Amino acid sequence: xxxxxxxxxxxxxxxxxxxxxxxxxxxxxxxxxxxxxxxxxxxxxxxxxxxxxxxxxxxxxxxxxxxxxxxxxxxxxxxxxxxxxxxxxxxxxxxxxxxxxxxxxxxxxxxxxxxxxxxxxxxxxxxxxxxxxxxxxxxxxxxxxxxxxxxx
Amino acid sequence: xxxxxxxxxxxxxxxxxxxxxxxxxxxxxxxxxxxxxxxxxxxxxxxxxxxxxxxxxxxxxxxxxxxxxxxxxxxxxxxxxxxxxxxxxxxxxxxxxxxxxxxxxxxxxxxxxxxxxxxxxxxxxxxxxxxxxxxxxxxxxxxxxxxxxxxxxxxxxxxxxxxxxxxxxxxxxxxxxxxxxxxxxxxxxxxxxxxxxxxxxxxxxxxxxxxxxxxxxxxxxxxxxxxxxxxxxxxxxxxxxxxxxxxxxxxxxxxxxxxxxxxxxxxxxxxxxxxxxxxxxxxxxxxxxxxxxxxxxxxxxxxxxxxxxxxxxxxxxxxxxxxxxxxxxxxxxxxxxxxxxxxxxxxxxxxxxxxxxxxxxxxxxxxxxxxxxxxxxxxxxxxxxxxxxxxxxxxxxxxxxxxxxxxxxxxxxxxxxxxxxxxxxxxxxxxxxxxxxxxxxxxxxxxxxxxxxxxxxxxxxxxxxxxxxxxxxxxxxxxxxxxxxxxxxxxxxxxxxxxxxxxxxxxxxxxxxxxxxxxxxxxxxxxxxxxxxxxxxxxxxxxxxxxxxxxxxxxxxxxxxxxxxxxxxxxxxxxxxxxxxxxxxxxxxxxxxxxxxxxxxxxxxxxxxxxxxxxxxxxxxxxxxxxxxxxxxxxxxxxxxxxxxxxxxxxxxxxxxxxxxxxxxxxxxxxxxxxxxxxxxxxxxxxxxxxxxxxxxxxxxxxxxxxxxxxxxxxxxxxxxxxxxxxxxxxxxxxxxxxxxxxxxxx
Numbered sequence: 001x002x003x004x005x006x007x008x009x010x011x012x013x014x015x016x017x018x019x020x021x022x023x024x025x026x027x028x029x030x031x032x033x034x035x036x037x038x039x040x041x042x043x044x045x046x047x048x049x050x051x052x053x054x055x056x057x058x059x060x061x062x063x064x065x066x067x068x069x070x071x072x073x074x075x076x077x078x079x080x081x082x083x084x085x086x087x088x089x090x091x092x093x094x095x096x097x098x099x100x101x102x103x104x105x106x107x108x109x110x111x112x113x114x115x116x117x118x119x120x121x122x123x124x125x126x127x128x129x130x131x132x133x134x135x136x137x138x139x140x141x142x143x144x145x146x147x148x149x150x151x152x
Numbered sequence: 153x154x155x156x157x158x159x160x161x162x163x164x165x166x167x168x169x170x171x172x173x174x175x176x177x178x179x180x181x182x183x184x185x186x187x188x189x190x191x192x193x194x195x196x197x198x199x200x201x202x203x204x205x206x207x208x209x210x211x212x213x214x215x216x217x218x219x220x221x222x223x224x225x226x227x228x229x230x231x232x233x234x235x236x237x238x239x240x241x242x243x244x245x246x247x248x249x250x251x252x253x254x255x256x257x258x259x260x261x262x263x264x265x266x267x268x269x270x271x272x273x274x275x276x277x278x279x280x281x282x283x284x285x286x287x288x289x290x291x292x293x294x295x296x297x298x299x300x301x302x303x304x305x306x307x308x309x310x311x312x313x314x315x316x317x318x319x320x321x322x323x324x325x326x327x328x329x330x331x332x333x334x335x336x337x338x339x340x341x342x343x344x345x346x347x348x349x350x351x352x353x354x355x356x357x358x359x360x361x362x363x364x365x366x367x368x369x370x371x372x373x374x375x376x377x378x379x380x381x382x383x384x385x386x387x388x389x390x391x392x393x394x395x396x397x398x399x400x401x402x403x404x405x406x407x408x409x410x411x412x413x414x415x416x417x418x419x420x421x422x423x424x425x426x427x428x429x430x431x432x433x434x435x436x437x438x439x440x441x442x443x444x445x446x447x448x449x450x451x452x453x454x455x456x457x458x459x460x461x462x463x464x465x466x467x468x469x470x471x472x473x474x475x476x477x478x479x480x481x482x483x484x485x486x487x488x489x490x491x492x493x494x495x496x497x498x499x500x501x502x503x504x505x506x507x508x509x510x511x512x513x514x515x516x517x518x519x520x521x522x523x524x525x526x527x528x529x530x531x532x533x534x535x536x537x538x539x540x541x542x543x544x545x546x547x548x549x550x551x552x553x554x555x556x557x558x559x560x561x562x563x564x565x566x567x568x569x570x571x572x573x574x575x576x577x578x579x580x581x582x583x584x585x586x587x588x589x590x591x592x593x594x595x596x597x598x599x600x601x602x603x604x605x606x607x608x609x610x611x612x613x614x615x616x617x618x619x620x621x622x623x624x625x626x627x628x629x630x631x632x633x634x635x636x637x638x639x640x641x642x643x644x645x646x647x648x649x650x651x652x653x654x655x656x657x658x659x660x661x662x663x664x665x666x667x668x669x670x671x672x673x674x675x676x677x678x679x680x681x682x683x684x685x686x687x688x689x690x691x692x693x694x695x696x697x698x699x700x701x702x703x704x705x706x707x708x709x710x711x712x713x714x715x716x717x718x719x720x721x722x723x724x725x726x727x728x729x730x731x732x733x734x735x736x737x738x739x740x741x742x743x744x745x746x747x748x749x750x751x752x753x754x755x756x757x758x759x760x761x762x763x764x765x766x767x768x769x770x771x772x773x774x775x776x777x778x779x780x781x782x783x784x785x786x787x788x789x790x791x792x793x794x795x796x797x798x799x800x801x802x803x804x805x806x807x808x809x810x811x812x813x814x815x816x817x818x819x820x821x822x823x824x825x826x827x828x829x830x831x832x833x834x835x836x837x838x839x840x841x842x843x844x845x846x847x848x849x850x851x852x853x854x855x856x857x858x859x860x861x862x863x864x865x866x867x868x869x870x871x872x873x874x875x876x877x878x879x880x881x882x883x884x885x886x887x888x889x890x891x892x893x894x895x896x897x898x899x
Contacts, residue, residue, distance in 0.1 A: 015433065018453050026408060026451035031400035032393025034574070035452075036525045037607045041835035044525060071393035080392070087391040091383065091801050094809055095222025096390030097397060097525045097574025122844035129835060131525045131575045132222050133812030134805070135846035 001061060005030070006073030016062030021045045023061050024070065032071045032100050036129070043128030046101035048073075053108035071100040074107060082152070083107055086145035094132035102128045106142050114150055116142065168318060168363035174208030174355035177315040177363065203249075204311035205233060207319070207355045212239065212339070215249040218300040219546045220386070221524075221576035223864040224802040225300045227384040231798060232305055235378045236312030236370065239339040239351070241385060248570040251549035268670035268764070295546040296581055296693065298766040298862035301798065305860050309369050317364035322357035323349050331364075378798045386572070398544030398571040399529040403600035406531070407436060409592045410455040410604055411585075412462050413444035413613050416828030417689045419469035421445075429458040438462065439595050441588040443613070448592060452604050459606075468828055471688040475619075475824040478688055479516070482621050482641050485685035492644070492684040493660035495669040499677035504635035508627035511716055513709055515624070516889040517701035518822035520617040520694055521830075521838060526574025527610045528585035531602040532593035538565040539590070544573030546580045550653055554583055558590050577813070578693035582615050582652065611838065612830040615649070615692030616823050618642045620701035622668075624709030628717035633724065635677040638709060640665050640702055644684040648691045667699025667869050668706040672731035672764055680706075689828075695813055696868040699765040703869035704818070704876070704890065707761040711877045712886065721760050721877070722747050729762075733793050733857045734769040738762055740791035740852055741771040750881035755779075756786075759877025761870040767859055768794045768866035772811065772874040774847075776882050782897035783879060785815065785847040788871075793854040794861040800853070806863040808849045814871030816841025818890050819898050845898060 003010045005028070012027050019038075024030040024047070033056055036044030040055040047056045050066030075081030080088070083103050093099045102125065109116060109124040116124070121142050130138070169176050206213040216229035230241040316336050323341040324331040326349075333344050340348040372379060389395035414420065426438040429447055434454035439446050445462055449455040472478045530543035539555045548568045555566045573580055589603035605613075620642040627635040646661040661684055662669075669680040694700060714724045722742050729735045741747070741760070752758045755778040762771045770792040777784050790807050797803045820839050824831045832838045876887040879896060887895055 014451075022451060022453035026453065029402045031396065031402065034525075035399070035527065035604070035607075037835045038456075039607075039834055039836065042525060075392065077388050077392050077394060080388075084391045088383065088387050091387055091805065093384070093387060093390035094224065094805060095525070095573060095575040096386065096395055097222075099390055100393040103391065126842045126844040129525065129840070129842065131523060131577070131813075131840060133809035133816070133841065133846075135812065135841070135843045136808055136849050137805070138843065139846070 003064060003068060005068045006070060012061070014061060016060060018061045019057050020047070020059040020061055020064055020068070021056040024056060030070055030072075034097055034100065036098070041129070042098070043101045043105060044098050046104045046128065048104060048108065051108070051111065053105050069104075071104060074104065081107070082148050083110065083141075083145040086141040086148060090137045090141040090144060092134050092137040092141050094134055098128060098130045102130065102138055106145065109142070110146055110149060115146055168314070168359070169203065170359040171206060171208070173210070174206065175318070175359035176203035177205040177311050177318065178203045204308055205237065205315040207315065207351055207358065209352050209355050211245055212243070212351060213245040213247050214241065215247050217249050218304065219248065219295040219544070219548075219570055219573065219580070221295070221544070221546065221573040221580060223806060224384055224799060225295070226386060226572070227802070228301060228799050229304065229308055230385055231377050231382070232308035233312040235375055236309045237316050238336040243339060246385065248548070251552045251568055268672065294550070294581065296578065298768070298865040301862045302767065302860055305798065306369065310367065313367040313369060314363060314365060317367050318358050318361070319351050319354050321361055321364050322354040325361060326354070326357055372796060379796070379800065381801045382799070384802060395572060397526050397574045398542065399526050399574070399604060401531040401542045401571070401602055403531065403533070406600045406602055407448055407596060408450065408452045408455050408602050408604065409446050409448045409589070410452065410459050410606060411441060411444060411446045411588050411609055412459040412464070413609060414466045414469070415612055415830070416466060416469040417613060418443065419828065420467040422465040422467050424465065425463040428463070429461040432458045432461060437595065439592060441591040442584065443588070446588060446592045446603065448596065448601065456606055469689065471828065473828050474826055478619055478825065479621070481688070482619065482685050485683050486623065486639055486641050487683075490683045490685060491681060493662070493665055493669070493682040494679065495660065495662070495665060495682070496678055496680040498675070498679070501635055501637045501677045501679040504677035505625060505627055505637065508629060508634065510625050510627060511713060512623065512625045513712055513886070513888055515622045515705040515708060517620040517704055518890055519619050519824070520817055520821055521611050521614045521823055521832070522577040522579035522692070522694060523611060523614070523835070523838060523840070524573065524575030524577060524579055527607055528579070528605040529603060530586045530589035531600055532589045533600040534559065534590070534593045534597050536597070537561060538567070540567045540569070541586065541590070542569040542571055543586050543589070544571050544576070544580055545583060545586065546576060547583060547653065551583050551586050554587050555590055558587065559594060577695045578697065579614065581649070581693050607835070608833045611833050614830075615690050617694035617697070617700065618645055618688075618691040622702070622705035622709075624705065624712070626709065626713045628713050631717050631719045633675055633710070633713045633717055633728065636675045636710065636713065637679045638668055638706060639681050639683060640668055640705065641683040641685055642701070643686065643688050643691060645691055645693065645697055647684070648687060649693055652690065663698035665698065665702060667696070667702035667763055667765055670764065671706060672734045673710075673728040674730035675728055695810065696765055696865040699763060699869040700814065703761070703763040703765070704872040707763065707870060707873035708876055708886075708888065711761075711873070711880070720749055725760070725762060731764070731769070734762065734764055736854055736856055737769045737771045737791040737793050740854060741773050741789050744791060744850055744852055745773040745789040747773065750877070755882065757878045757880065757882025759874045759879070759881055761874035761877060763866070763870040765869050766866050767861040768792055768863065770866045770870050772867070772870045774874045774878040776875070776878040778882055779899045781899040783882070784899040785845065785875065787848045787850065790849065790851045790867055791854065792863070792866060793857040794863050794866070795855065795857040796860050797853050797855055803853055803863050804851050807851045807853075807867045810863070810865060810867035811849070811871045812841050812846065814868040815875055816845070818872035818875055818892060819845070820891055820893050822891050
């Protein structure tokens, strides 16, 4: 099966019912995509498929029909995405395990809603669990990223 | 800012040791807090055994023995060294090092003693010091108890200072310029004429001279890094998906495994049939491990699927089968036969209660999972005469010792790569998952094998926070709290956890009554009694162990008495408080929140709680509103005093994160048991707090306390009682059992 991930083509030989999460982590060693629950309750495995945030633990390999973007496709330490810059400026991460998923979820939100209210952020981001409790800074970073994007 | 303490040089053993091509510096704090003649005359070599700074021509390495589980201690350790060494820590290699007796943790051992942390009298101080020494001798290197900063802040700065001065001495030898005329900056020694010599160029020379041990720490007023807002060193990696955690280890040719353990912990197996599992795609083998079976496969998903296909005849464990039976066992343990401690017994409680109308209330706190977002995992490579382990752990020395015990390999041939953890909250103070990973990899010699627990295994095979109950009896009169008697009942966490990991220390289980017996109130008749219920399933340390339940009991009952006395909850606490640091945080939280009583308008309520845990006084005020969708937490004010703050941005994050942890679990979470098994198998049934329930936070750190303490845990304990108090103010209903969602709805 052919996959396009962050602009690059990959060929995988794995069962069609295997969750995309494990295809990425164990099949392709893309470990920025995190396993947290396996049942779409934590959001740690969030990736984009054609720009839309999805839980990769719930997408079977055979059902992947679009281009996949992981956090590396959003930005890198050398070329940060504007949302990542906001995350760094606000020192959001503690353990950091959920943050790739949080940032990809925020990117999906801001693509659809460039000026979200707190209620919009709550509605879009409450599926992404953070056990360390970084939520106040997530909220602040989403607002800051939204402002920065509008000013671009 | 806390006052700068003069540190006697004789308190430290400072030294250096030659290493391949360079030099290693160590500093080792041997006397805390008062000199002890028993400890003088330790061998010079002991200092050299404690390297925190290594300098070779190729680069500079900081050894930072405390594990980063999200609390940010990796950055803080590096900054403490860098402040004295005058170097950008981002240019150093940051290495957790190998487990070593020298990296012992003396603070936690000292705090397990039956003295309140705010009591700095001669007896508590002397015994704490001796206990710290015992910890060193028993190589109890572990990360926990919010102890890392308290334990290491002087040691790491001394190591940095000794390295700096020795590098200057080496430059003096080379150039003939007196050391006093040299200065350091940005990883270089600078001569009066402006010539710069990189530290790395001086490595060999520094190894060849006597180390400079006559160093004094810079006062806080001269700090350029510590105490200033700075970026955590891991913040870019953690914002770009480039931070590798224990679960992310990738090795060429690696196999993947998972575990299926008895749902009744410790029950054993009568037999099993692995035929169906072995017939599944990508499955290599099924092996027996501690507590159950493991599947080894080509990837984690194959292993997970096959583990579900195992047919196992589990035997029942020896603890009660259901939560109802466990609660009954706790109730039954409130007798003299199970009495474990009475560490607070002021005045005459019995007389005071016999002369008044007794107010009585019972409180309950449930089992809770740690549920760190990164499931438990370890990668192990077993070779002919060596073993290498990659895992996120708070107890690397225990992991090493387990590898030796399991495989018979020489301790010097065990390598433990302690990796960053995706959370822990105390779970990685156990190493059951590493033991299983070693057993699994031992069946695949020469092949690295990664073992990953499913979330379901993680939730149902935790060493949970124990269930805990308390009965308060008290009396009030003339607008005052006159008598306070609290019975606290739980299985013994000290026996369970220390018994698994080290040895059970003698004396009472102080954790059983932490957050209750040790609160700095001067109530005239005041008693706290601990009852150790019979052991149930093995239990563990959960963020702010003991205190996370006892503070809910203790502060809630105090609030009930204050309400009965008809006085203001903040004013009466201020009247009762007997510790200056604690008084200041109560005053501060009152000022921050514009405290004017618990009544803040219709359908709203304001609550307050205070706790002194891990040496840190914390006061929290919470406002709630009753909405059409349930109770909403609007705002939280937190005031605390941990002494000098080294990393202010992260300190604020620890205060709010710990409070969110306390609030989310108090609102929403419990583990219950049926047929010996945990009923909550994943986050659908165990949510903690989510973004939509998160209130606005205001925090203040006073920095007036003399003792420097850590902040990973202290804001957890007072969160639940402050919320219960606010809900009472809004609704008139006392919540005496967690989780509160059993009684009220939350928006």
